[in-house]
Amino acid sequence: MVESIRAYVLLSGIWVRSTMAYRTSFVIMTVSQFAITFVDFVALLVMFSRVDQLGGFSLSEIALLYGTSSLALGVADLALGNIEHLGRRVRDGSFDQMLIRPVPALVSMCADRFALRRVGRVGQGALVLGWALLNAPVDWTAARVVMTMAMVLSATLIFASIFVLGGAIQFWSSDSAEVANAFTYGGNFLTQYPMAIYPAELVRGVTFLIPVAFVNWYPTLYLLDRPDPFGFPSVLRFLSPAVAVLVVAVTGLVWRTGLRRYRSTGS
Amino acid sequence: MRTTGERQRLGPLAAIAGRSFQRYATYRTATFAGLFTNAMFGVFVAYTFIALWSQKPHLGGYDRTDAVTFVWIAQALIMPVATWGGGFQADFSERIRSGDIAIDLYRPTGFIPWWLAVDLGRASFHFLGRSVPTIMVGALLFDLRMPATAATWLLVVLAAYLAVVVSFGIRFLVSLTAFWLLDSQGVEQVATILGMFCSGMILPLVVFPGLAGDLLRGAPWAAFIQVPADIWLGKRTGFAVARGVAFQVGWAVLLLGASYVALRRAEHKVVVQGG
Amino acid sequence: MPLIEVDDVRREFRIRRKSGRLRRTVHTVAAVDGISFAIDAGEVVGYIGPNGAGKSTTIKMLTGILVPTAGTIRVAGLEPWRQRTTLARRMGVVFGQRTTLWWDLPLRDSFDLLRRIYRVPPDRYRANLDEFTETLGLAEFLDTPVRQLSLGQRMRGDIAASLLHDPEIVYLDEPTIGLDVVSKSALRAFLQRIHDERNITILLTTHDLTDIEQLSSRVMVIDHGRMVFDGRLAELRRIGGASRTLVVDLTEPRAPVRLAGATTVKVDGPRQWVTFPAESSAAPYVAALARDYPLADLAILEPSIEDVISRIYAEGIPPSP
Numbered sequence: 086m087v088e089s090i091r092a093y094v095l096l097s098g099i100w101v102r103s104t105m106a107y108r109t110s111f112v113i114m115t116v117s118q119f120a121i122t123f124v125d126f127v128a129l130l131v132m133f134s135r136v137d138q139l140g141g142f143s144l145s146e147i148a149l150l151y152g153t154s155s156l157a158l159g160v161a162d163l164a165l166g167n168i169e170h171l172g173r174r175v176r177d178g179s180f181d182q183m184l185i186r187p188v189p190a191l192v193s194m195c196a197d198r199f200a201l202r203r204v205g206r207v208g209q210g211a212l213v214l215g216w217a218l219l220n221a222p223v224d225w226t227a228a229r230v231v232m233t234m235a236m237v238l239s240a241t242l243i244f245a246s247i248f249v250l251g252g253a254i255q256f257w258s259s260d261s262a263e264v265a266n267a268f269t270y271g272g273n274f275l276t277q278y279p280m281a282i283y284p285a286e287l288v289r290g291v292t293f294l295i296p297v298a299f300v301n302w303y304p305t306l307y308l309l310d311r312p313d314p315f316g317f318p319s320v321l322r323f324l325s326p327a328v329a330v331l332v333v334a335v336t337g338l339v340w341r342t343g344l345r346r347y348r349s350t351g352s
Numbered sequence: 353m354r355t356t357g358e359r360q361r362l363g364p365l366a367a368i369a370g371r372s373f374q375r376y377a378t379y380r381t382a383t384f385a386g387l388f389t390n391a392m393f394g395v396f397v398a399y400t401f402i403a404l405w406s407q408k409p410h411l412g413g414y415d416r417t418d419a420v421t422f423v424w425i426a427q428a429l430i431m432p433v434a435t436w437g438g439g440f441q442a443d444f445s446e447r448i449r450s451g452d453i454a455i456d457l458y459r460p461t462g463f464i465p466w467w468l469a470v471d472l473g474r475a476s477f478h479f480l481g482r483s484v485p486t487i488m489v490g491a492l493l494f495d496l497r498m499p500a501t502a503a504t505w506l507l508v509v510l511a512a513y514l515a516v517v518v519s520f521g522i523r524f525l526v527s528l529t530a531f532w533l534l535d536s537q538g539v540e541q542v543a544t545i546l547g548m549f550c551s552g553m554i555l556p557l558v559v560f561p562g563l564a565g566d567l568l569r570g571a572p573w574a575a576f577i578q579v580p581a582d583i584w585l586g587k588r589t590g591f592a593v594a595r596g597v598a599f600q601v602g603w604a605v606l607l608l609g610a611s612y613v614a615l616r617r618a619e620h621k622v623v624v625q626g627g
Numbered sequence: 628m629p630l631i632e633v634d635d636v637r638r639e640f641r642i643r644r645k646s647g648r649l650r651r652t653v654h655t656v657a658a659v660d661g662i663s664f665a666i667d668a669g670e671v672v673g674y675i676g677p678n679g680a681g682k683s684t685t686i687k688m689l690t691g692i693l694v695p696t697a698g699t700i701r702v703a704g705l706e707p708w709r710q711r712t713t714l715a716r717r718m719g720v721v722f723g724q725r726t727t728l729w730w731d732l733p734l735r736d737s738f739d740l741l742r743r744i745y746r747v748p749p750d751r752y753r754a755n756l757d758e759f760t761e762t763l764g765l766a767e768f769l770d771t772p773v774r775q776l777s778l779g780q781r782m783r784g785d786i787a788a789s790l791l792h793d794p795e796i797v798y799l800d801e802p803t804i805g806l807d808v809v810s811k812s813a814l815r816a817f818l819q820r821i822h823d824e825r826n827i828t829i830l831l832t833t834h835d836l837t838d839i840e841q842l843s844s845r846v847m848v849i850d851h852g853r854m855v856f857d858g859r860l861a862e863l864r865r866i867g868g869a870s871r872t873l874v875v876d877l878t879e880p881r882a883p884v885r886l887a888g889a890t891t892v893k894v895d896g897p898r899q900w901v902t903f904p905a906e907s908s909a910a911p912y913v914a915a916l917a918r919d920y921p922l923a924d925l926a927i928l929e930p931s932i933e934d935v936i937s938r939i940y941a942e943g944i945p946p947s948p
Contacts, residue, residue, distance in 0.1 A: 096744075099729065099732060099740055110537060113537060117542070117544075117545065120545050121541070121545055121548070124548055124549055124554060125554070127554075128554045128555050131555055131559060131560060131561075132555070132559070134561055135404075135407075135408055135411060135561065136404060136408055138407065139400070139403045139404060178725070179725070181687065181692050182722070182726075182727050184690070184691065184692045184711065185727065186715055186744060187713070187716045187744065188715075188744060189712065258381075260381035260382065260385070261381070261385060263382060263385035263388075263389060264385045264388055264389075267388050267389040267392050271392045271396065274393065274396055274397075275396050278400050278403070282399050282403035283396075284399070287395075287399075348692065348693055348708060349694045349696075350640070350641065
């Protein structure tokens with residue numbers, strides 16, 4: 086594990102250095118990343134210039150959801166986003182080059198062409214979350230502080246897993262990059278808003294099937310001490326870390342299976 | 353009556369558009385994947401709008417059904433109108449960077465008509481292969497307001513094609529900046545953001561309050577989604593429709609005109625400086 | 628105990644082909660169809676065959692990229708596909724068709740990155756880098772981004788990169804492809820020297836017999852996934868190519884030259900084609916020609932690998948065990 090992180094840092098480091106060599110371009114791209122991803126929050130602000138609650142939630146409460154989701158996706162995208170190119174690399178044969186190095190394939194894929202500009206999304210997520218933490222009606226206790234940190238960590242792991250899963254399916258179908266993106270960015274958008282606005286079937290789906298509701302919704306219900314609008318058991322509020330671990334484990338399995346399949350069938 | 357001269361000119365352009373249509377039709381998996389994305393976002397955004405309109409039932413003169421329909425119209429138009437980018441300019445920018453553009457400048461069909469034909473061919477495929485299925489999915493899942501008469505449908509299609517032309521003008525100008533700027537990324541990014549936001553893709557322009565709303569409704573991006581949607585939803589009727597179409601045509605002419613001027617400057621630069 | 632053991636290895640690929648409007652049939656193609664061989668530490672082996680014979684597939688299985696469909700492979704006692712990253716530290720790979728270096732980085736930076744990934748001790752790194760820079764002539768383009776290098780320069784960079792971490796085994800997959808005669812020759816000389824100094828095991832695939840002739844005495848011939856020959860090069864010559872050809876350019880047109888033991892088969896102006904037995908050295912014939920005739924230029928034509936193979940089939944020589 087340590088070896089892998091070391092390899093990741095080394096391999097991504099060269100891209101960071103290369104990016105920084107073109108300082109202006111980097112700044113422009115990072116700022117535009119910030120702006121493009123911030124547009125979603127601007128939309129919320131515009132909405133709240135006309136109303137003062139959505140689905141029973143105030144702006145600062147929604148900002149708590151938005152900030153967590155955005156920050157987590159941003160970090161996951163920064164660290165692992167490049168896995169979406171797996172299909173292309175398999176098709177043009179350049180994936181094999183990564184396999185001759187004493188580095189796990191996943192690390193090679195994610196570190197290659199590391200895009201530091203993605204920190205733009207991280208920045209706006211952190212900003213919104215920071216604002217939310219200061220303004221949301223949370224009765225802060227030690228437990229809630231721990232819960233917030235656990236929430237952000239679990240959210241990052243869940244999104245990271247979705248990214249890797251999206252890459253892994255490209256071992257089976259090398260054109261599916263966009264489908265994978267639908268789940269990551271779709272999952273992000275979905276979780277920017279309180280689940281209260283969605284129909285119960287959808288919320289059930291994102292709780293028990295593709296558990297993105299654990300990214301921010303359930304922990305936030307605990308932070309805000311609000312009853313679950315759908316009447317789901319309150320134990321769900323504490324399950325995010327467990328769900329994250331489960332998702333990571335499943336993802337690891339799928340990745341390894343996909344890699345084995347690629348090496349067994351070739352392309 | 354068409355003269356032989358005009359027919360000769362339109363012929364190759366139609367062929368170019370047709371080829372472009374065919375080319376995009378071959379990206380089958382990408383089209384399905386993209387449709388999936390459209391549908392997913394259509395569903396999610398629809399519910400956020402339902403929440404918004406349940407707080408303010410007549411926001412911007414829309415009712416809930418209008419709002420939900422707007423979501424699906426926007427999703428349907430994203431690809432053909434290329435609000436996000438995409439379309440001809442990926443090839444175009446690459447040709448500027450590599451210098452191949454010099455060859456294109458001497459084509460007999462005229463530079464701008466060529467690329468416009470390519471883009472319209474692409475857009476036509478996206479209308480058929482993306483927009484129609486998207487609306488169908490939306491109609492299956494939600495209660496949508498459909499255009500009442502055949503005339504309205506025709507006007508919607510007209511407005512949609514005009515939207516593509518206006519979008520083309522903006523994208524063309526943005527791409528041309530590559531002739532002067534070493535790195536046109538910044539301009540492209542700004543154009544993308546403006547396209548996303550000001551077209552109504554994120555929120556219908558009718559929601560924006562006061563001065564901001566007025567400005568947005570006068571900007572070229574309003575031609576992308578808001579105008580076709582207004583016609584579709586019946587928010588523009590009679591003379592208002594003509595005004596909307598005129599708005600689109602006006603911006604199209606302005607932007608294409610600016611494109612010609614910019615192109616002349618670019619050609620001059622290529623000839624004099626060798627690209 | 629051999630360093631590399633390959634035992635009855637098969638590698639199948641499923642190819643989907645359209646047969647009509649909507650249907651697709653699936654063919655199974657055996658790229659490697661039951662090959663076996665053993666290579667001892669320190670050997671230099673040439674692996675030769677026509678295009679599509681299965682050479683690259685074999686290399687990919689040896690390096691752990693692909694899993695064999697059947698059979699076993701053991702390299703240094705390890706199964707490559709199971710212990711890929713462990714084995715990766717002890718081997719170097721050069722792909723002729725594409726680089727293993729980082730495209731946008733200066734060559735030097737690629738080397739430095741490899742030093743850190745492979746944890747090469749600083750003194751070994753320095754020693755190797757200095758040696759390779761000198762013998763491969765890298766100094767002039769060490770700071771050039773790899774994408775701006777010519778094919779020959781890039782190949783030299785790739786070879787150096789594959790050796791920086793003192794691997795025990797080096798696999799070279801068509802390293803001379805696309806190179807001019809001078810570069811090929813320099814590359815072969817370098818590999819020879821490296822082998823002599825470090826006793827590295829080298830497996831070199833090529834479809835150019837001249838590569839093998841200069842570097843190794845052992846050659847394996849693969850055709851359509853099957854091992855057709857595994858033995859000494861001289862033996863291959865004897866079986867596969869009954870004769871080699873000297874293309875002689877005299878200073879002026881002349882009557883056909885007469886050389887003991889050789890046959891002049893064609894004359895075209897000042898140029899003459901002279902064949903001689905393949906297992907002989909060309910030297911005495913060249914010497915005789917130079918002594919008795921005014922030579923302007925001279926070249927030696929090898930039989931092509933395709934000719935060799937078809938001869939092997941024609942002669943009915945069974946593959947070596």
